[in-house]
Amino acid sequence: MAEKTITIKATRFDPDKDSAPRLQSYDIPFADDAMVVLDALNYIKAHVDGSLSYRWSCRMGICGSCGMMVNGTPKLSCSAFLRDYWPRPVTVQPLNNFPIIRDLVIDMEDFMHKLKTIQPWIIRKQEVPLGAGEHRQTNAQIDEFKQFSQCINCMLCYSACPVYGLNNEFLGPAAIALARRYNLDSRDEGLTKRLPVIAGDEGIWECSFVGECSVVCPKGVDPAKAIQQTKLDTTLRFTLPFGNRD
Amino acid sequence: MSSRGPRRGGQFSAPDSIDGQVESYDVLVVGGGLAGIRAAIAAVEANPRITVGMISKVYPMRSHTVSAEGGAAAALRPEDSYENHAFDTIKGSDYLADQDVVEAFVREAPIELIQMEHWGCPWSRDPDGKISARPFGGMTTWRTCFAADKTGFHMLHTVFQTSLKYEQIHRHDEAFVTKLLVEDSRCVGVIALDQRSGRFDAITAKAVILATGGLGRVYAFTTNGNICTGDGMALGYRAGVGLKDMEMVQFHPTGLPFTGILITEAVRGEGGYLTNKNGDRFLKDYVPNKMELGPRDIISRAMVTEFEAGRGFEGPHGKYMNLDVRHLGEEVIDRKLPFMRELGREFVGIDIVHEPIPVRPVQHYMMGGVDADISGATTLLGLYAAGECANVGLNGGNRLGSNSLSECLVFGAASGRAAAEYASTAKAVTSNPVDAMLWDEARRVEAAYLEKTGGDEKIGTIREEMQRDMDAGAGVFRTKEGLEKLTDQLGGLRDRFERIKIEDSSRTFNTELTAALELDFMLEVSQTIVASALAREESRGAHARRDFPDRNDEKYLKHTVAFSRGPEDPRPRLEYRDVRITNFKPQARVY
Numbered sequence: 001m002a003e004k005t006i007t008i009k010a011t012r013f014d015p016d017k018d019s020a021p022r023l024q025s026y027d028i029p030f031a032d033d034a035m036v037v038l039d040a041l042n043y044i045k046a047h048v049d050g051s052l053s054y055r056w057s058c059r060m061g062i063c064g065s066c067g068m069m070v071n072g073t074p075k076l077s078c079s080a081f082l083r084d085y086w087p088r089p090v091t092v093q094p095l096n097n098f099p100i101i102r103d104l105v106i107d108m109e110d111f112m113h114k115l116k117t118i119q120p121w122i123i124r125k126q127e128v129p130l131g132a133g134e135h136r137q138t139n140a141q142i143d144e145f146k147q148f149s150q151c152i153n154c155m156l157c158y159s160a161c162p163v164y165g166l167n168n169e170f171l172g173p174a175a176i177a178l179a180r181r182y183n184l185d186s187r188d189e190g191l192t193k194r195l196p197v198i199a200g201d202e203g204i205w206e207c208s209f210v211g212e213c214s215v216v217c218p219k220g221v222d223p224a225k226a227i228q229q230t231k232l233d234t235t236l237r238f239t240l241p242f243g244n245r246d
Numbered sequence: 247m248s249s250r251g252p253r254r255g256g257q258f259s260a261p262d263s264i265d266g267q268v269e270s271y272d273v274l275v276v277g278g279g280l281a282g283i284r285a286a287i288a289a290v291e292a293n294p295r296i297t298v299g300m301i302s303k304v305y306p307m308r309s310h311t312v313s314a315e316g317g318a319a320a321a322l323r324p325e326d327s328y329e330n331h332a333f334d335t336i337k338g339s340d341y342l343a344d345q346d347v348v349e350a351f352v353r354e355a356p357i358e359l360i361q362m363e364h365w366g367c368p369w370s371r372d373p374d375g376k377i378s379a380r381p382f383g384g385m386t387t388w389r390t391c392f393a394a395d396k397t398g399f400h401m402l403h404t405v406f407q408t409s410l411k412y413e414q415i416h417r418h419d420e421a422f423v424t425k426l427l428v429e430d431s432r433c434v435g436v437i438a439l440d441q442r443s444g445r446f447d448a449i450t451a452k453a454v455i456l457a458t459g460g461l462g463r464v465y466a467f468t469t470n471g472n473i474c475t476g477d478g479m480a481l482g483y484r485a486g487v488g489l490k491d492m493e494m495v496q497f498h499p500t501g502l503p504f505t506g507i508l509i510t511e512a513v514r515g516e517g518g519y520l521t522n523k524n525g526d527r528f529l530k531d532y533v534p535n536k537m538e539l540g541p542r543d544i545i546s547r548a549m550v551t552e553f554e555a556g557r558g559f560e561g562p563h564g565k566y567m568n569l570d571v572r573h574l575g576e577e578v579i580d581r582k583l584p585f586m587r588e589l590g591r592e593f594v595g596i597d598i599v600h601e602p603i604p605v606r607p608v609q610h611y612m613m614g615g616v617d618a619d620i621s622g623a624t625t626l627l628g629l630y631a632a633g634e635c636a637n638v639g640l641n642g643g644n645r646l647g648s649n650s651l652s653e654c655l656v657f658g659a660a661s662g663r664a665a666a667e668y669a670s671t672a673k674a675v676t677s678n679p680v681d682a683m684l685w686d687e688a689r690r691v692e693a694a695y696l697e698k699t700g701g702d703e704k705i706g707t708i709r710e711e712m713q714r715d716m717d718a719g720a721g722v723f724r725t726k727e728g729l730e731k732l733t734d735q736l737g738g739l740r741d742r743f744e745r746i747k748i749e750d751s752s753r754t755f756n757t758e759l760t761a762a763l764e765l766d767f768m769l770e771v772s773q774t775i776v777a778s779a780l781a782r783e784e785s786r787g788a789h790a791r792r793d794f795p796d797r798n799d800e801k802y803l804k805h806t807v808a809f810s811r812g813p814e815d816p817r818p819r820l821e822y823r824d825v826r827i828t829n830f831k832p833q834a835r836v837y
Contacts, residue, residue, distance in 0.1 A: 014752045014754060015754055016752050016753060016754055017752070032504070032562075034504050034505070034563070034593075045706065045757075045758075045761075046704070046705075046706025046707070046709070046710065047704070047706055047707075049749065050704065050705060050706070050748065050749040050750055050758040050761075051749045051750035051751075051752070051756075051758055053750075053755050053756070053757045053758075054757070055304075055308075056472055057304060057308055057310065057471035057472045057473045058308075058310065058312060058313045058471040058472075059471065059472070059505065059507070060313060060505070060507045060508070060589065060593070061588075061589075061592060062312050062313055062396070062399055062585075063307075063308045063309075063310075063312045063313070063471060064307065064308060064312075065304065065305075065308045079592055079593075101442060101754065101755050102752065102754045102755035103755075105755050108305075112305070112419070115407070115410065116410045119410075119411070120407035120410065121365065121366065121407050121408045121410065121411050122364065122365060122366040122408075127364075128364060130357060130360050130361055130364065133360060134360055134363040134364075134369075134376060134377050135363065135364070136371075136374070136375030136376065137369075137371050137375050138371065138375050139371060139373075142368060142370075142371065145368070146368065149368050149400065149403075150396075151403075152307075152312075152399070153305075153307055178407075182366070185366060185368075187364075187366060188366070
């Protein structure tokens with residue numbers, strides 16, 4: 001029996017040599033039903049073309065390194081099974097809406113900067129000494145922010161976001177979801193410090209509520225909800241008499 | 247006056263980057279996982295006036311801490327005690343742990359977990375709102391604190407995001423350290439390849455902390471991510487520091503066949519059963535008093551023994567056992583093991599609420615590592631090590647599950663403080679020898695890899711052979727014959743490595759070059775594993791010799807320390823050092 005194969009078309013781009021990205025096609029053995037797109041890339045790199053560049057590490061959907069466009073949809077390549085595409089070819093491209101550094105490697109410095117601007121740490125008016133022990137937190141209080149704490153910074157939501165595609169000043173889905181994660185944490189008192197950024201010129205009001213961010217999130221985070229909730233909260237703060245509190 | 251740190255371009259620089267910005271720190275952390283970030287924060291908090299660099303070959307939140315699942319151990323509950331945690335850890339180590347280190351560790355661990363709580367870690371809670379705990383293998387009471395079954399993920403993101411508030415911490419993301427700078431028997435920084443630009447930089451520091459994680463990728467079947475390639479161990483080893491207890495490699499009982507993805511021990515902690523093909527909970531024949539909560543080394547051996555007796559299941563990806571949580575019910579699974587349900591669905595196509603999970607032993611953790619003391623200091627002045635890449639003497643022959651996240655915090659913080667204190671009195675680094683070292687190292691890498699012609703060996707092929715050979719020769723059970731064969735195989739692979747061919751000539755994000763540098767490191771550390779394993783003619787902890795099945799305290803209640811003989815001779819030189827015993831006399835290890 002002839003060996004089953006699958007065609008992978010991958011973006012190649014070397015800024016030292018190429019003026020524009022191009023697709024290169026590889027036919028590789030589709031030897032095991034359990035193979036994912038990342039396995040195919042690893043096969044190519046180990047056995048066909050050592051120069052193909054991409055990021056990956058945990059191959060279990062938690063490190064967030066291996067996001068790519070797979071047949072036009074942003075996905076973690078470690079969790080995109082070849083059997084769902086075969087016998088059609090699989091086209092693998094760098095995530096949309098980001099500059100390309102090399103092949104499938106995108107430039108995500110912009111997000112790293114934005115992450116810092118939302119102050120993603122617990123802000124307290126007064127630090128509690130360690131000797132006082134832990135803050136008490138009920139399961140209901142955890143459930144308030146839990147889903148927003150599941151973000152793995154994989155950038156799929158930015159890649160799916162039409163607003164970020166047009167205007168990369170937009171703070172974007174993951175950063176706003178993470179700001180909400182801290183704002184909703186019962187241990188945090190930093191809402192007023194974060195508001196100028198998340199409700200500023202490039203914050204929540206830029207979102208046109210397409211909701212694609214929540215559709216593509218591999219971890220079940222709903223950034224669109226975070227954005228809408230924050231819009232509502234922000235409005236209430238300024239319209240209701242009791243709203244303008246810390 | 248601060249030293250004129252030479253961020254000078256190496257051979258690969260564009261001319262305009264030759265006189266770049268000065269990069270020189272008081273403390274430089276290599277690695278951006280839990281231990282590294284904790285070290286960076288501790289250094290700054292110890293002395294807010296110092297500057298701290300943090301260099302990582304991936305963005306810090308990609309570090310392999312992210313894959314830790316089950317929890318972090320600390321004696322936080324009133325019914326627990328330091329002494330119990332210490333005893334469990336020492337017994338778990340098969341008495342190869344240094345007991346003074348363990349005793350210090352158990353006292354610090356609760357403080358560190360509270361610190362994580364104050365920084366926002368979303369710990370799972372008891373009904374009274376306190377941090378919850380679950381049972382774990384080898385622990386005699388509930389002391390494993392957890393954030394569902396994504397504890398490492400939450401701890402890493404918490405500590406990374408917290409680190410962003412410290413302006414003194416300056417990061418070098420996606421930079422690969424190729425060499426430690428050593429001048430007058432003192433570590434004074436590193437040479438690093440900036441992956442994006444392809445430029446070599448010398449980054450100087452008064453103190454350097456290695457926190458680069460494990461080396462699981464020397465094996466084929468491992469839970470470890472692609473980045474776990476023993477970099478820090480190889481860097482230290484080449485700089486003359488010993489690697490301690492490298493024969494002690496942990497095999498976790500429950501990895502998914504094919505991928506090696508970790509199924510957390512918390513599955514058993516929460517009450518899951520491990521069954522063979524006859525439906526028997528076979529651990530009754532191995533650890534009858536502990537059953538599924540036995541320590542990892544013993545359970546992994548039990549599984550392999552059952553496989554050999556023909557009592558394993560046969561699957562498309564080899565033998566396996568069933569890990570069964572169906573009796574726990576959907577509600578418990580969704581609250582306490584949601585990620586396991588997600589992994590089952592995603593990677594096996596099963597719902598663990600209704601079907602058992604196929605599992606088999608898988609390389610998971612390295613007890614061995616850079617020889618470091620209780621504050622992370624190594625024998626090289628100015629060099630510290632913490633986390634999995636270090637061996638401070640905590641884990642001995644077998645680490646108990648959930649001690650390693652706590653270890654990263656406790657010894658990350660200790661090394662950060664110690665490095666900050668040392669840096670505040672150490673004299674500045676002079677730039678002239680550093681410039682020369684940078685030039686030499688850039689030339690070495692260029693000649694050995696990028697400019698090399700006539701090579702005919704593929705990195706991928708050599709790496710796969712090494713991994714296969716290590717699985718076969720240095721796995722759960724070892725023999726003299728197997729280890730000797732492996733020594734020869736690794737020697738052959740080293741020879742072939744000298745003839746590798748790099749197809750990628752680009753300076754920009756050349757992952758074939760970094761893969762070659764990693765393979766070079768892995769071949770180096772593999773040799774220390776095999777040599778140390780061959781020399782330890784007993785069975786202790788994770789090191790099980792079929793030809794020496796018993797523990798031999800008379801001869802081997804000692805640490806193995808492996809030293810490099812230099813690039814010309816791949817065989818490490820071995821020394822032995824007594825284990826420090828304080829309050830717990832070695833006894834038979836029965837569960």
